[in-house]
Amino acid sequence: MKPAPFAYAKARSVEDAIALLAQHGEGAKLLAGGQSLIATLNMRLSAPRILIDLNGIAGLNSITLKGGEVEIGAMTRHAEIERSDVIRKHAPLIAMAMPHIAHPAIRNRGTIGGSIAFADPAAELPACLLALGGLVEIAGPKGKRTVKADDYFKGLYETAIGACDMLTGIRLPAAPAASRYGFAELSRRHGDYAVAGLAASATFASGKLTKVRLAFFGVDLTPVRAKAAEMALAGGDLDKAVAALASDLDPPDDIQENGAVKKHLAGVLLRRVVQQLTETRA
Amino acid sequence: MKIVADVPSPLTALDRPNSYIGRAVPRPNLARLTQGRAQYVSDVVLPRMAHVAYLRSPYAHARITRIDKTAAEKGKGVIAVVTGAELSKVITPWVGVLSHLKGIKSAPQHAVAVDRACWQGEAVCAVVARTRAEAEDACELIGIDYEELTPVTDPETALDKATPVIHPELGDNLTFERTLDAGEVDKAFRESDAVVEATFVFGRHTGVCNEPRAIVADWNPGEQRLTVYHGTQAPHMMMNLFAKHLGLEEYQVRVLTKDVGGSFGIKVHTYADEMAVVALSKLLKRPVKFVADRIESFVTDIHARDHRVKGKIGVMQDGTITAFEIDDLTGIGPYSVYPRTSGIEANQVVNLTGGPYKCPNYRARARVVFQNKNVMCQYRAVGHPIATGVTEGLVDLAAAKIGMDPAELRRKNLYPDDGYPATGASGIKFEKLSHHASLDKILAMMDYKALRADQAAARKQGIHRGIGFASFIEVTNPSAAFYGVGGARISSQDGATVRLDATGAIFIHSGVTEQGQGAEAVLAQCVASSFGVPIDRVRVITGDTDNVPYGGGTWASRAAGIGGEAAWQAGKALRQNVLAAAASILQAQPEGLDIKDGIVVDKGTDRERITLDEVARICYFRPDTLPPGFQAELMATRHYVPRAWPFAFTNGVQASYLEVDTDTGFVKLLRHWCVEDCGTVINPQLVDEQIRGGIVQGLGGALFENCLYDERGQMLNGNMADYLVPMAMEMPDMEIGHVVTPTADSELGAKGAGEAGTAGAPAAVMNAINDALRPLGAISLTEMPFTPGRILKALGKV
Incomplete structure (x- = not known):
């Protein structure tokens, strides 16, 4: 379990990282927290010619509330997010997801940018981004652009990030007063990737759910919205929403469970998350 | 309780004031292990030591049709690229059968596959290089062609006529069959009020050790000796097997087993990739190290x-x-x-x-x-x-x-x-x-x-x-009855040698091994109690075939029951020897003396007579003052085997x-x-x-x-x-x-x-x-x- 030889460059700025990417092309990989990348290198599942280390870039690890949005820099560690008052108050869904992400040692190193850029289909944060309808900030050779979460996930480990691009941060709508969030996942052991999980946001007023966004994870090649179920919930019919998952989701079998089990679990998760979304607040 | 005190009393020897039996004594290796000062094989570094990595079969069953070493041999840091055929000239294959398992059969297994790989993960070629990373790099340069063969994977159909036979010379895929019929089973079922049937399935699993398998072999041509640093549960068994398959005498092999990061039965077997390491060391005349990584552990640990x-x-x-x-x-x-x-x-x-x-x-x-x-x-x-x-x-x-x-x-x-x-x-x-x-x-x-x-x-x-x-x-x-009767040279007896050092402390050399379960603590408790010293005066030595009594090691829940008893008996024997020496110094009768808390006392009154370090000082440095004809024996060995x-x-x-x-x-x-x-x-x-x-x-x-x-x-x-x-x-x-x-x-x-x-x-x-x-x-x-x-x-x- 020794990685194949690779070169190493320490980027001094986002522009520097982009320039290095442009220079080395497909053979380059960006190193953020390294919690997925280093394991794949050690197992020789990937053998980049050069690692571009982002850990020396200043200013990418801030959590700020600005213009009704929570901005999180790409290099912010999970552990910093876990302890952030801004996150707890204004992005409670992220706070709910945090304890489910791996283990403290991994949360100390892993970054939100790394997680969103890697886009593991069973990971928590990509699903939260999708449930919140957040935005992804991407820098590239032609400058900066912003991609909506709904347009960001393209396929298994594929996103809107191009070969010479770098994710620099994410923006999430700050939680309005009537907003509600739900999060649940089922994993065989605490900290494992989910067998199935659900991150949800909605507005709850007068006993009714509106603006429902359901993002399932661990059930497809990317985190997925369950749009028919969202509509059914907005219509106030939970049973119909659970039934609608049959058309919303088509989970492939994986090593832990088959698709039928995952689909069943998605229905259980939906009922539990809707309970969270609609329960009376203290 | 069968242990009898020297003085008849309602209390047994286990209740002596200085008995450690039945007490939660901290293990003597605790501080070393928790301070990160253990000596794991993974940490061993020797001069001129090379590292081996193995190219492993990606197929469950495949004929190896070509191996081209040319590019790999030119790889950076590469010392040697060795095929199974080449290594088979250094180490002979083995067959895993025992005579008391009637009818059991198997095929010869080589250290590195020769001509054919029989499971995904079997080593098919070895690369020895200056570092593990260089060895792994060179593995990727080996040109190898396979002809994939039909794998046999389902036990339910392994014996069907249509299923290929993995080792054609054995005739079928049956390794071993045992039947037993006791009493009157059919009659009993017929006369039962209820009969219940069920099929139970137990998944395949493995023991995941904190420290993977690790071995460093060092063939010294000058001495004609092989020293093996090995994370094993059975050093003497491995000494025998290394010698046997390398064509050496047992005394030419020394197995050293210091700290082992868990074993659970995983490290009590012969592994092809470990046998290859001792063979490579003999072939290359230099130390060779192999530490299984997690990925290869999963496909090679039993x-x-x-x-x-x-x-x-x-x-x-x-x-x-x-x-x-x-x-x-x-x-x-x-x-x-x-x-x-x-x-x-x-x-x-x-x-x-x-x-x-x-x-x-x-x-x-x-x-x-x-x-x-x-x-x-x-x-x-x-x-x-x-x-x-x-x-x-x-x-x-x-x-x-x-x-x-x-x-x-x-x-x-x-x-x-x-x-x-x-x-x-x-x-x-x-x-x-x-x-x-x-x-x-x-x-x-x-x-x-x-x-x-x-x-x-x-x-x-x-x-x-x-x-x-x-x-x-x-x-x-x-x-x-477990292995010995079947012809395996695996010791069921174990020994302990106990020595009084020159300052009155006790050394125990034991044939059992420590892999984290606390065997060393148990040995120290047994000796401290039966001899009569504070436990911090006991030093435990295990895991060195040159320096401990011949023994089986630690497996099948034997270390405490067998190794502990040998230690207990050795402690008692040494106590008799030391009391004899003390008696001759004190001009007293040995029967009237006892050892408690490291001091020779009068039996019964516990009046202090002489300290152990004084006994040791006289016996080692002033034996001229002892009575003529008296020879102090300050080392005693006892063995034990359940009979x-x-x-x-x-x-x-x-x-x-x-x-x-x-x-x-x-x-x-x-x-x-x-x-x-x-x-x-x-x-x-x-x-x-x-x-x-x-x-x-x-x-x-x-x-x-x-x-x-x-x-x-x-x-x-x-x-x-x-x-x-x-x-x-x-x-x-x-x-x-x-x-x-x-x-x-x-x-x-x-x-x-x-x-x-x-x-x-x-x-x-x-x-x-x-x-x-x-x-x-x-x-x-x-x-x-x-x-x-x-x-x-x-x-x-x-």
Whole structure:
């Protein structure tokens, strides 16, 4: 379990990282927290010619509330997010997801940018981004652009990030007063990737759910919205929403469970998350 | 208690004021280990040491049609690229059979595959380089062509005519078959009020060690000696095997085993890639190191279990068990593992099934077949979780069938505590067990009635909890009946040499080894107590074939019971020698003296006469002052091997209380209890932690661990993310209790305790899950691990 030889460059700025990417092309990989990348290198599942280390870039690890949005820099560690008052108050869904992400040692190193850029289909944060309808900030050779979460996930480990691009941060709508969030996942052991999980946001007023966004994870090649179920919930019919998952989701079998089990679990998760979304607040 | 004090008194020798027996003495290696100052083989660095990495077969079964080493040999840092054919000129192949397993057969296995790879992960070429990374780089430069052959992966069809035979010279894929027919099984089933049948499936799993397998071999041509730093459980056994297959005499080989980061039975076997290391060192005349990485550990460390057992039990309406019948099938990979064979686990299943119960009618068949998967062999609690799973699963199904409480049905059939010695239906011999006392104790510990009430109350709220029991027996302290009689040069006896040093401290050299379980603490306790010194004056030396008595090592729950007894006896012998020396100095009678807390005292009054360091000073430096003709002998050796019984059987019972989420199929373990009887408890803390650790590995098999293979023989989850070892968050609190029935075969009376936890935990969990789900009309769950999907399926939800 020794990685194949690779070169190493320490980027001094986002522009520097982009320039290095442009220079080395497909053979380059960006190193953020390294919690997925280093394991794949050690197992020789990937053998980049050069690692571009982002850990020396200043200013990418801030959590700020600005213009009704929570901005999180790409290099912010999970552990910093876990302890952030801004996150707890204004992005409670992220706070709910945090304890489910791996283990403290991994949360100390892993970054939100790394997680969103890697886009593991069973990971928590990509699903939260999708449930919140957040935005992804991407820098590239032609400058900066912003991609909506709904347009960001393209396929298994594929996103809107191009070969010479770098994710620099994410923006999430700050939680309005009537907003509600739900999060649940089922994993065989605490900290494992989910067998199935659900991150949800909605507005709850007068006993009714509106603006429902359901993002399932661990059930497809990317985190997925369950749009028919969202509509059914907005219509106030939970049973119909659970039934609608049959058309919303088509989970492939994986090593832990088959698709039928995952689909069943998605229905259980939906009922539990809707309970969270609609329960009376203290 | 059989140990007799020197002075007749109501107290025994174990109650001497300076006795450490029965006390939770901290292990002497604790500070070193926790301060990161251990000496693991993984840390060993020698001058001119090279590293080996192996190219491993990506196919489960393939002919190797071409190996081109040219590019790899030119790789950076590469010292040698060696094929199986080349290495076979240095080290001979081996065949893993034992003569007492009648009919067992296997094929010669090479250190590195020659012409053909028989499982995914088998080494097909070795690269030795300056660093492990360079060796791995060069592995990618080896040109190799394979012709893929049809893999045999399903044990159920391994013996079919249409299935290819993995080793054509053997005639078929049958490794070993054993049948047994005791009593009148057919008649008993005919006359039973109820007969229950079920098929039990036990997943393939492996023991994941904290420190992977590691070896450094150093052939010194000047000395014509091979020194091997080896993370093994059996240094003398490995010394013999290295010598035998390299064409050396045993005295030309020294095996050094210092700290070992866990073993669990994984490190008591011959591994092809380790045999290759000693051969490469001899070939290249320099030290060569190999440390298995996690990925290769999963496809080369022995796997275990993977049994399919069809079981049948007969029962009368009053709860009397009338008969057991089993048909066991297991696939063990392409070779029977050397030298202990891969027939032992199935053999144990036959021996142990039905073991706790007085039922003379028992029929069994076990078949062991070859397949193109990683090799299987003995892992912690060999065969016990399977035999206990089948037995206890059947007992619970029978109890449900006749409507009897499962604890009551057990009480009705367990061997009575006053009915010993006894012989089980399979022929196993019990000296003295305590099934009923153990059952009574566990029912009290768990407050069984209150627990049933809690279960009923929860059920009313739609929370489904279950209680499961598993009575069990455990094989410990094996005599030569285990391996020696089958022709293997594996010592069942063990020795201890105890020496008084020149300052009055005690050194003990023991043939057993320490892999983290606390064997060194037990040895120190035994010697400190029987000799009579404070325990911090005892230094323990293990794991050096040049410097410890010839012994078996640590496996099959033998270190405390056998190694401990040898240490106890050696301590006593040295005490006699030292008292003789003290008596000659003091001009007293040795019978009138004793050693307490490191001081020679008058027996009875405890009046201080002379300190040990003064005795040592005179004997070592001023022997001229001793009476003429007196020679002090300040070193004594004693050996011990169980003779009266082939094995010291222990017994116990476990119970699990758990909750099944019937919507998700997830199981939450709430509580776990174990009462076991390992005879004299030398160190209660170490015993309890052995039980707990064993339970965790049993729970792993019940709920998490499973080596998944596809039909092409590819392991699908060979990494720490996908192979689910049990972790702390999912583990329940465990309460451990003891009943103490010492064996009369040794003075110490200690039996083994290392495997009891693993033996019973899976069955207890299985029975608890079925207890939780039975009222819901679920199909009985008998296939481990009990995954959410399997539970949902049993509930008819998917």
